[in-house]
Amino acid sequence: MRLRSLPPALDSTLDSALDSVLVAVVAAVVYAVHGFEGTLVRDLGVFTYGGQRVADGVLPYVGIFNTVGPLADAVPGAAIRVGELIGVGPVSAERHLFWVLSVGCCVLVAALGRRVGGSRVVGLLAAALFLTFEDFTHLATNGPREKTVMVLFLLAAMLLLERRRWTAAGACTALATLTWQPALLVAVTAAVTTLLRTPRGEVGRLRAVAGYVLGGAVPTALVVAVYAVQGELHRGLLGFLLVNARYTRQTSVYSAPHFVADVLWEGYGWSLVLVLAGLVAAVGAAVVALIRGPRDARVTLGAAALVGVVWTTTAVNGAPDLFVVLPFAAVGAALALHALLAALAALARRPGWAAPVLAGLTAGVVVLAGVQSAATRQVGLRAQERDVDAVLAAVPDADLMAIDAPQVLALAGRVSPTPFQIFDVGIDGYLEATWPGGLQGFAAWIAARRPTLIVRALDDHQTWPDAMLARHYVLAGCGPQWRWYVSRAAGPAVLDAVREANRQARWGTRRAGAPVG
Template identity: 30%
Template structure:
């Protein structure tokens, strides 16, 4: 049925290693070229700034959750902190260094996907198709450069966990699954799947295999816990990563109609450059392979036999199909935007890569119209997938400004440019002075660009954070506002804020501060402010 090249080509295993290493290096270079087509100078989003601010403060010795409160895992800001430290040694700006770190992680994710596809299908050709399909997802490529996007390292660790679990390398599978969970807590399912497979497989003693999976899963957690313990912030780690999500987190649109169709909408908004037919075909291929896998192990072995008749490794697809249902169900409960689709990209890439491998095998070897045409078809499809990825990185239309990155005319910086934000931050500093007290409530970008320190960890307030403030601050939310008033900020950068206490906060702001716009930010400034020009306008 499905025909792939033998696992060991002419020349033996050494030749196979050379071929795989060459293909891997080529894919890494291609990923770097494609991802670099997306600007390193893209504007900072609120989420980017949350991680950057946390990383800046971590480089100064203040751990995440203490510097800025967030309800996601601690690993992403810790990686950002590494990038900030690197910037000091290289003499680069911290934003550029951090983006270079996450850019490298994004490229490694492409390489890991190639290894996953090659291993699952025992086919270098299928691995190439898998990696090139992955490379074509513009929604991932965009934030591989304009970052830090926390889910970029999550995808890398997810792919590596699936790879090692399919190869029964339980220690590494548990380790990578745990690292994925430290980025985004629901991804703990990957470590769980690795452990379940380890203790239920029959090819080796189950207890030692299970212990290796558990040890791998526990190591990153232990190291992270030790860091926070010695920083005196273990309670903050437990609260931010676990307790807040159980006590206060507001999921807002739980199982609403809009939430149910959010993943479909995300595909059209963030992944249109991969072409919808490819995405749909990938999903259908994944479903078909899944039904065969779950329906009959005997048919599965026959389906994935190479020309030599050797079947694929027993149970190799088990990690894929045991882990897939959980993110599907989770997306029905909590789906915020197209970055939340990241977790599905490896599944789509594997499904479509295997499907293309099957098509090429059947048409190239068994069809009289294409005698001996496997290599030609492989090259042609690789070229087509590469073209989709390259064009996706080049033809990027800025919806806010109606321009394309292919435009050659000079244009003034706009709200989607980092330079515009930097100039706006410089204007704020010029207006109010270098020693001005700047506070963020929903706009931590200004803190990052000015390297200012917020007087409290609540630099943004959404999804139930106000309820935690009300419970844990003496005097409740009113007491928190009183503390903020006592701090007497000169400028309050205000962004999207939600919660039952937000009307109280807005009433306080409107009664004591003047509202104005500087660059992309809404600011509340003292009523006896310095005056002057109130809006930053881009110059040609």
């Protein structure tokens, strides 16, 4: 039993700590039920291979060229490096780290809900609702994905802002932005509204702004210094800023509404309805709070949610693009349910009725999240490993190059001769403008290197490699998520070996036989 003599502040701290432990344990179980052996698709392969290159001492953008923040590769790289020291494979190491980070996100959602709603019940319910967001659950154990790290830093920044820890909040804002650039818009919105909510006598606003900017400048300056010392500052600026600014064109709700709806529904299923309702509730709560008193924390929540929604509607390329608003949706939905049940209890003249109903609702949501997590479990990773192992065992000395299939390089532990392995509108535009001969010139460069094996994404819609592959390569088989091509110059023995190894891996009969020279 809790000691009655505890001071109120200590009593509140104890409650918060107990809630955090409870949420962490529940979230760890719910996410773990989903398993760690999901298919390594292209985007996850990007960060796995990028993390391997970072673990080898190669900077982000240099090992594999991408257009998100450098921490997107650096965080998996840290996990992979630790895994090497303790004998854990790269995919397992990074996925277990992201499991821990995802649990941390859930704990911080509970803390934010408690802070904004002024109630333990709101915090616990917000965390339970967060567990139902399907794509976040999927990537909690089947990542790595950079937006999970971004959510963690963004939530930390918002909680630090609520505590008026301006310098630390600025540092977390920078870390979120160095993971995924659009997080800056949401975090700065939260900072501005928090500052406006703060009474003038409580803190000097100029001092708060200076602390926030200083906090953000320190990690940013450290990253810039690392690139400058390594002589890769221009490459870093290209990946982080310039290619996005000059060449990237985003799919939006306005330009492709049916595509966006299909992508989000596929990623979230029924929980997408909860996400949308929670965002509406968060903005609505902010409007009500603004009318009653602009110093309410719900003003910051709603403003940040609104900015996140505005950005997301203009740029949706996949279900994880919604991650930036998921915490606000969870807290908004919890606030709405808490208010609704409190109002119903008041109408029924049973004020004590709301708390047990909310507790039961929270428990029910957790059970639902656990069932959903188990039902959406994937096991495709092992089939991918079998295919890569079998083909490369058959031709162990073969050079390997990937086109939109970096996960094969990651599973093989191979290093590409080029950092350009993923191709989208931004990177295509950059290569077309800067590579001699554009994309066709890049295809000619690949042909001139004559790698024995080229692996290409199974659903790749790029047309620039087609002529080069038709002329110099033969399709040897299909693996999970990719196709194998063998150089015509390698000879029929190599082609037959790859085909047989791929066939055996697909049917799971046995590993490939003796190596072929």
